[in-house]
Amino acid sequence: MNKLEEVFKNKKAFIPFVVADDPDFDTTVQNILTLANNGADIIELGIPFSDPVADGPVIQVADLRAFDAGVNTNVVFDIVAKVRESTDVPLIFLTYTNIVFKYGYEEFCKRCRDLNISGLVIPDLPLEEQGDLREFAKQYDISLIQLIAPTSGDRIEKIAKEAEGFIYMVSSMGVTGQREDFSKKLSNTIEEIRKYTDVPVAIGFGIHSAEQAQALSKIADGIIIGSAIVELIAEGKDLAEYSNEIKAAI
């Protein structure tokens, strides 16, 4: 079984997101270790991009802080190398096509393999355009995480059948950031996905409270939280308490 899929065996996965190099190198390393030691099952690390079209204000500002700190893709790999001195927590990257393309698809996948990065989420690279990258992802054993949105409609079957690692169910339209309510139709979409694949489904976009995490964990295999964590980081707060609270709720 794929190593990311294994994480979901017999448990609901908590998947926190942080932006690499926000606000600096050492804090990012420390934050990842804190999350890993306090309930995170997979950590999603964002490689900042200048045009993060799927991101709301909280993550956009975090990207700017990282740019101020001098982030680039090699710095992010250095952060991961440092993290790997202390933990094997499953890690995935969230970034945009241009970052990976510029680095070189093969070189990027090779470095991911060497640092035990298990998967990539690339919101601006739809399934139909993943061909070239897919070849190298396969060669270096990296899962391309597919996103399914409320508008995926007819494409759900095709996406689900190609999925590996887990499926990222985008809870709602728009950009990342906290929301108060979630559509009742989400569970129908997840049921439809399950007709076509056994790959786990994790929900992200908008989740911040333990109550929301608990409710959504009943219809999915994992919960992804980004902006709420990035906000705690912006306020200089410790992540341990929040992370444990979410993990206990799901």
Ligand SMILES: O=P(O)(O)OC[C@@H](O)[C@@H](O)c1c[nH]c2ccccc12
């Ligand atoms: O921030 P939120 O609303 O908790 O959403 C998760 C999210 O941050 C993370 O998975 C993410 C960050 N940037 C993205 C871009 C597209 C899809 C997902 C993401």
